[in-house]
Amino acid sequence: MSKKAPALIMLGPDPEARGGIASVQRIWLQAGLLDERPVRVLTTYRDGSALRKLGAFVTALLRFLLLLAAGRVAAVHVHSASNASFRRKSVFLALARLAGKPYVFHLHGGAFDHYYAGASFLERAWVDRTLHGAAVVFTLSEGWANWLRINVGHPDVRVLPNPVLPVTLPAGVAREPATLLFLGRLEDAKGVFVLVKAIARLARKFPDLRAVIAGDGDIRAVRDAAERAGVLDRIETPGWVDGGKKLRLLARAGVFVLPSRFEGLPMSVLEALAAGLPVVASRVGGIPQVVRNGDNGALHEADDVASLASALERVLADPAAARAMGERGRRRVLADYGVERIRALLNAVWDSLMTPASERFAR
Template sequence: MPRDAAPALVMLGPDLRARGGIASVLRVWQEAGLTAGRPVLHLATYVDGGALAKLAALALALLRFGGLLLTGRVAAVHAHSASNASFRRKSLFLALARLAGKPYVFHLHGGAFDRYHAGLSSLERAWVRRSIQGARVVLVLSESWADWLRQAIGHPDVRVLPNPVLPAVLPTDVPREAQTLLFLGRLEPEKGVFVLVEALARLAPAHPQLRAVLAGEGDVDGVRKAAVDAGVAGRVELPGWVDGEAKARLLARAGIFVLPSRFEGLPMALLEAQAAGLPVVATRVGGIPQVVREDNGRLAEPDNVASLVVALAPLLDNPAEAARMGARGREQVLAGYGVARVRAVLDAAWARLATK
């Protein structure tokens, strides 16, 4: 930023090239032009890489932020945070913002903050409360998370800001495979990927063409072993992390999107799958029930293989109805989570930063 530049809204979050949910949301914000026409400075507090790279990025961001504060180039702050290390990083910047008298928005992503909060010491909880209560506005992804923040933290201005969804642009040369399940997310127990492998094994005898594409980083070897042990190794594909054209081709190919997580906020991958016209089978956690309903998908209970099988079976048995569900889901998500609605909530939150 030039020395004579106007004070900016400093956006704290991961590097836009990073892998993960918050970075995906910020890339959509950028593509949708949600910050266009405003003096916004993105400050990367996290990068992909090893521990030293992460520590160096944090230290550099803190130095830059301190310099911006000292030279009067910070008008306000918008902090994108999840749990654990993500929150601890942002809390350092927010403490500096409070010392400098700069207003800020605390924007909570992810679906495990209540569990994180429950495991903290009394001193750590006080720090969390101070960090969040110091915000002019708190943004969350769903009404259930708004209720939790109001009760647990006691903030007076908690608003629901859904993740924005853009119309999907899918390749036309990829045929849809009604019996192919698609999972996008980290390969870890918290995302329910091992439950999905077990459900696949139970469904396979009645569905000879059934396959599952499990795309993401994490415990790849563990998932591969689970598939071998369950007798479905030949039905499971593990392409690793996908984005851009590779992700678009998987969304065009799959017949059903599956996300059997233990906890969530309102996952971007799920919204993108709906925008691509896929019916969704997911768990009844976080903000998911507000977008997955009987007319566009099915809900299952977390950590429950039988429940997931019951949710998936009717869609696999009736591909035509599954396709109709996907079409309805696409209409609903673009109407309810389009850029215009998100822009209105975001503009109102930022306007609040300019008031006393």
């Protein structure tokens, strides 16, 4: 395939960065979803200092301008969340509109409604203009699709779930039924402090209860909260983990927990299910479409300590039932969120957008 052929331009964070969007991009690359057509990936964000982040944005913007000027852009697919993520991507999409290039807006993250509600009149108008300019808007769940249809009114909003690959766990790691695993940013929005309080409620009933709370963010605040709750000796905070370290934690844990206040369709939940873990998670975003009460885990109300403690207790009380939940979850998530389903949904849109306009209108 000639590098000079007009390409699909993919805009998003560095696939090796931390976070859900980067995880999705890694899976797309590993599964070869970008191999069937000319694709150029432009990195608009990198982890690190403010200067490194700015450098990634400016470099991607200059490359995008050069590709537009050279006639080498067929269409654009942008991965976006809220706030700064959206603002960065909206600059590229404004240029795509000026150049008459079709684009897909792919909404990730679970706080876009809060961002939209809190935006000024002018910024909300800019959001509307950006989304209405998209040929297709992808969301992670039907709930988010309905929100966009009602609040933004785009005529073509489609659900594109995050994909998951089979998980091969390392041998020789003993499963600990009473060990909880949290993977995510250590911040209030992810519910980590609610989790610490729930652990304190359950500590007497489950003497072996432990929790591995892994991720970047405010580790000190989590440990201070655990100390105040009297459960610091039950908490491990290894920081950010990936690769083999993450797989060992998935192999060791008995239950995965994600008590977020809001979400899209978390990759961590899909990966935990693919690893055969029962999942206890908040009833927000796209989580209820993959976690089903009593079947492959338990749901609880967000920001509610009592509700989370009750959900955890139901799963921890019967380790054999929890293992069966995990196995059901593994089978279902690989069937419903496998890569081939995502490939078909993506190709239908990309093939349409990358067809020359003259051919589209002649049909």
